[in-house]
Every structure is written in structure tokens, then in C-alpha cells.
Amino acid sequence: MADTTLDPATMAAPQRAGGGPSMAAIVSPLLFFALFAGLPFLLGSGDTFVLTIASRILIMALAAMSLDLILGYGAMVSFGHAAFIGIGAYVIGIASEHGMEEIAITLPMTLAICGAFALLMGAVSVRTSGIQFIMITLAIGQMAYFGATSLARYGGDDGLTLWGRSLVFDTRLLGDTTTLYYVILATLAVCYVLLSVIVASRFGRVLRGINESEKRMEALGYPVDRFRLTAFVIAGAICGVAGILLANLTEFVSPAYMTWDRSADLIIILVIGGLGRLHGALWGALVLLGLEEAIPWLFSDILAPLVSPVEGGGGFGAWWQHVCAVIAENWRVILGPILVLVALYARGGLVTLLGREGRA
């Protein structure tokens, strides 16, 4: 065999594990970002309702993507990741309560505080694995949650309404919902690129190697826990950014942002979308949050009017209207089976259904 065909640099490129993206891995995020960038034009001006939902999808995608760094690439199933959304949001809320609204100051503050909290959470958890890791992260997440409920001065259980959205270099740039939407989208894109670069770097390769075989990486001389902890801190800090965005979107901060079911949502987004791919988090968030909106809408606005009740009420029409109303109200009764089906038949996540990537 001639050496030209075996050039190591070109051979590594098409391999996903080598950090080089496959076609699907390039097309899929581009499609996602193009779709969301075009959304305000499709909607026309003034439709803040859908734009707010879309903003929420992007924020959850960002949080889930940061979790993917430790869960998908580092095999650390954190059941307390939503704590960082909450902490990020609370930094904005508490700073605003004290009259500090400038993002140029609150952003580094959030990164530092979330990073420090992640360092603490990681320091006690990275030495464990499996269910113990899940439970320790759950425990610390719950403690953060209960800690937030005890902040009586900042609303306690009820949460805290912001005085306003953050200032960007002393301007009310984020006041406009469409502008905020694009800022959120741009932040997500920047974090996507940043995380993609990290995953393909030396550090990322070690992280992926640990995921493959911790024993082997130890034997190669890698201090496994230190790499894990570093990844944990990066993920926590990025997730804090999602918290900043969420606080600005809702202009409200609450302990409810960091309950364990929020953390479970992040995991579910990743499992739906596909682990260890980053863009899996994008599609997963779109599907999960999209379903949360689409199912009630489908039943109340589309299916219910299909059959109208007969004059004077009663009959199949009335029954149909009733069923649709009940399901629109209790829409999780539809979501539940969908999640089961995804778990049973779409192993590896929806992204694998979009196209076979890099596994050849």
C-alpha cells in the first residue's frame, strides 16, 4: 500500500470519533440555525407568542447542549444540571434587585459563580460513577433548589420579578422581543461552535477516550478525574448562560427553574435528540418543547373543530369536543407514549434517523 492513501491526517478526518464532522453533522445544525434564523420573517412582525416559545426552545437547547459535554462525551449522567439554569437566572435576578443590570458585568459574574458551583458539585461527584453519580448530582441540585426557596429576600418560593431585562453596554437592546430572540440564537450558535471546537481538541479527545474506557485512559497516564472536573466546570458555566437568557426572556426568576424534573427534561432532550453529538440537543429541544406546545394546540385548535356537536348538544360531536378538550388539557397523556416509543425504537436518538453519520 502506498503511503499517499494512508496519510494519517486525511484518514482521521472522516471519522466522527476523530472530531471531524460527517455530512449529517454539518447539515443538521446548519438546517436548525437557518430554520430559526428565518422564523421571525415567516411569522411577520408582532407575533411574540411563537417567538417566545422559539426562544424557550433555543434556551433549553443551550442548557441541554452544555449537559451533552459531560453526559454525551464524558459519560457523566448529571441529574442536577438544571441547578445551573437556576443559578444563572438568580445572578441576574439578585443583581437586578440591587440595581445592577449591565450584562457586561453580570455575564462574567454568572460564569464565575456557575463555574465555582460546578467545581464544588464536580469535586464531590466525579470520583463516583453510575447511579451514585446520578444521585449525588441529584442531591446537590435539590440542595440548590431548596437553597433558592429559602431566599426570602428575593421572593423565596414565589420567585422574583425582574425590574427589567439586562442592559447591554447601557442600552435597552434586549427590550425588543425579536432582538432578544436573535441574541439568544446567536449565543446558542456561538456556544455550539465553542463546544464543537472543544470536543475536537486534545481535551475533547481525552474526554471521549474516558467515555470509551476509563481504565485504559488511567493506564495511559491521564488523571481522569481532573479532565472530568474540567468538563463539568465548562458545562456548568455554559449552562449558566442559558439561565441568564431565561431570566431575560421571562423577566422572572424562580426556584421552579431548578427542580429535578427540569434536570430530567434536559436528559430527555439529549436522549431524544441523540447523545454525544451536540446538534442532538438542538433537535431534541425542538421536539420535546415543540410537542409540549403542539399537542394541546393540535387537539384544541385542529382536531376539536373537525366534528361539531349537533344542534342542542349531545351525540358524537359533543363527546368528541369533550375528549379533545380533556386531552388538550392533559396533553402529557400523548407525550408519555411518544417518549416510550422513542426509547424503544429510536435508540441513539432522532439524529440517527436523520442520516447515518460517521459510524461506517
Added chain:
Amino acid sequence: MDTTLLLVQLLNGLQLGVLLFLVAAGLTLVFGIMDFINLAHGVQYMVGAYLGVVFLALTGSFLLTIPLVLVGSFLIAVVLEHLVFRKLYRASHLSQVLATVGVLLFITELVEIIFGPQLYQIPIPAFLDGAVPLTDTLQYPVYRLVVIGLGLMLAVALWLAVSKTRLGALVRAGATDAEMVSALGVDVERLFLFVFAFGGMLAGFAGLVAAPIVAVEAHMGNQVLILCFVVIVIGGIGSIEGAFLGALIVALVDTLGRTFTTDIMKLLVDPSAATTIGPALASMLIYLLMAVVLFFKPRGLYPAKA
């Protein structure tokens, strides 16, 4: 703090402990033997309570309701195992989480659709209504004492069954090494099904027994589920003794913590700060406890696996 209150809270803690044990027993065996994380296990507890409401309304007799709830819970667990869970034993933990959350959402919402959002309660059966004097000033409800007694008896029975019978030996062996059990020629599928359904039945029974004490509503299983995970992790996955010990520790720490943390805090910081920090700290206690236990004994107090 006075001793009467302490005694009452100890008994309340004990009563919560035995209920937690009944739910946690199935959870820990299923996890230990099949390596299966079942987030839908709390649903069995909730469904048990609702079955109690329904069967009591139909039969009018608490004593008749008990066997009906046991059979009902058992059958529901069998159906769930057949339709969903058995396909996931070999899947990753994350797939299991996704699927069991799906089942949890479906059943919770279905119950809410059928029964509506209102709270239900089962009246305390007449023959167990009343209170016994424990000290001069303290009376304690008979029903709660019976729950404690029944729970302890079941715990002993379960421990005997697991440690002394052939089936129990298989279950223990399965928790340690499932492949070895299948190598012995045991029908592992049926063993799994039985353990699963039996665990569901215990949780359903716990729901029924709890129904006269707590409000019956569709989400009642969620809080119990998280507590039970704390219990089995503290106790050690797959171990009945561990589940029992863990349940008592968690229940006592939680119950006593909620009662006394604020008072204790008042000794340390000023009262207004204590009243805001106290409740939050009380809620954190069990998680703090779990983090500490895991830090020193990562496999829990009584791990089943060698």
C-alpha cells in the same frame, strides 16, 4: 423542645419509614437484579391509593379492599412489564429513564383524566379508628400504630423470604450476578417478571395504607419516588436490609428535621433568619445525608453486590 413532641415525631417518622420501605423494596430489587432504573415505580404507589378509593367505594369494606388492591397492583405491574419494561432490560440506563418517564407521564395524566384534579381520601376504617394513650398527655392514632406494626411485620417477612427461601436465594443471586442465575438454568424472564410484579404489589399496598393518612392525588408518587431513590442508594442497591435501614434513616431524618431544624437554628442564629433558613435546611437534610454517605461509602451501607 419537649419530649412528647419528640415521641410523636419519632412515631410519625417510623410510620413514614415503613411506607418508604414498602415502596423502596421493589425499586431496589428491580434495580439490583435487572439493573433497571424505574422512574415509574412511584406510579404504582399512586395507583394503589386510587385502586383503594375505587374498591372501597365498590365493596364498602376495607378488609375486602386490601386483597383487591394487591391483585390489581400485581396485574398492572405485569402488564407494564410485558408491554414496555421487559424490552428495556438490556438498554442503557438513559433509555430506561426516558421510557419510564414516559410511562409515568402517561399513567399520571390518565389518572387525572379519569378522576379529575380533586383530592381524595380513604376514611380510616372504623375498627381502627381512635387513639391510644401512650403517656399521660399523649394520644396516638391506632391506625398509624397498626401501619407501623404491619410494616415491620412485612419487613421481617420479606427479609425471611429473601434470605431463607429458594426463591429468595435466586433473587439474591440475581442481584449479585444475573448471568450466573441464568447459567443455572433458571427461567430468568419469569424471575424478573415475578420480582417486578411483586415489587409493584408492595408499592400499591403502601399506597392503599397511606391513603387514609395523606391526600390521594395523581402526583403523590413523585415525591415518594425521589425519597425512595435516596433510600436505596443510602441502603445499597439490591439489598432488602439496606432498603429497610435506609428507609428508617431517611424518614426519621426528614420528619425530625422538619420539626426541629428551625428551633435548633434559633439557638445559632437570630430567629428571623432561622425561620427562613430552617425549612430549606430541613428539606436539604436527607440530600446532605445521602451525599455524606456516598462520599464515605460509595456503594451504600449494605451493598448487595460483593
Added chain:
Amino acid sequence: MSALVVDGLKKRYGGLTVTDDVSITVEEGEIHAVIGPNGAGKTTLVKQICGDVAPDEGSVSLYGRDVTHYSVHRRAQMGLGRTFQITCLLEGFTVLENVATALQAKRGSSFRFFRPVATERALNDAAFALIARVGLAERAGERVANLSHGEHRKLELAVALATEPKVLLLDEPLAGTGPEEVEPLIVLLGEARKSVPILLIDHDMHAVFSLAHRVTVLVNGRVIATGSPAEIRTNPAVLEAYLGEEGELAHTEAAGA
């Protein structure tokens, strides 16, 4: 100075003493083999040398430095390379990436977050050279999961060499390989010896006697003999232990190896 000194290692599990006062030295430039029947305590010995298991008594030193209380990765950083008895590779990675990941541990910091590692030419070239050396050049782009067993063993060796070890511990490098695969591996091991002293743990008498400069025989956790292959072949205690077990030694001898 000796490359590796194992001195008086003791490990008990309950009432059972699994390694009992085991002492072995590996000198620079030599292959020192440890043989012993199943249950002799070879695996536990390896674990203590690598740092997976802490000994109850005794010490492990690398080039005069006591590493008994060092973690696995620290020993590896200090130059203790190893292969695993049961193949332990990064299954989802390619052959090239496995070796490059090993090289990366010694060449520059791995706390680099921005440059794509796949474009690091120096790393990839060096990795490729090692892969070619063990005869896997044509499989460099293949995922490890798709390799044959013999290829796994070769890659294990390449990965171990890539850590640029000062002592190499080979835990049954020939385990499970077919007869046609053993020969090239033995040639490879003989070549590797020129650059690094080796502690070779194995069953395969044929390979051991043809490669090793010295042989230590482990039975029931104790060292019963240490010496040159010729001495070991004729050592009565060794013959007895092995004849009792499987008679493999006698067979090897009869074959005139």
C-alpha cells in the same frame, strides 16, 4: 539501577494470601518473565504493580523511586507502560486515534481546548509510524471494534509503546491468539525489548523461554524459583509444580524449545 523492583509484596483477601512476599527485579535491557499456573496470583501481582490494588506489605519502585502509594495514572506518567490481559482499547476510536491518544499523554499538555486534534500532524505521523511497526498500517483508519483478536493484541502493544514507557508490563500479550498470530507477535516483543525493559506475564512456555532472559515462577502466590530459562527448565520444584498442574513444561522441553 534496576528498572523495576518489586520487593516483598503481600496481599491478603480474607484468610487467603494471594501474593506472599513476592520480589522481582527487572534490569535495563532485559525481558523478565513471570510464569505460573492458574490461580498463582499473577493477576493480583499485576494489579499491585500498576496501582489498581494497594499491597498490604512491600513496595514497588521504578528506577529507584518508590511508587507504592502512587495512583495508576501517576505511575503511567512516570514511565510504567502496560498491556491488558483482556484487551482494553478505546473501541469507538480508530486504530490511529488509539495510538495518537496514547502519544498525546506524553507529548504536550492535554488541557488544550481549541486546536482540532485531528490536524496535529506530528502526533498523527508518529502514531502512524508505530502502527506500521506492529504491522497494522493498512488498518489505521479502521474502528477498533472491527478488528480481529490478533489485531487487537498488536494494537495493545502499539498503544503501550506509544506511552514511551521506561518499563513495559505485558500481561499475557499472547492470550487467545492463534498459532499463526503468535510468531509475528514474538518477533515484535523481541524488537520492543531493545528499547525498553519488559516484565512479561504469561502462560505460553514456548514464547517465554524463547524471549526471556530471566524467568520467575509463581505458585500459590509465592516465588518458587528465579533464574535463566535453562535453569528454570531443569529446576525440580518447578517441574513438580508444573507436572502436577498441566505438564506443559515437560511438553515444551520434549519439543526441544
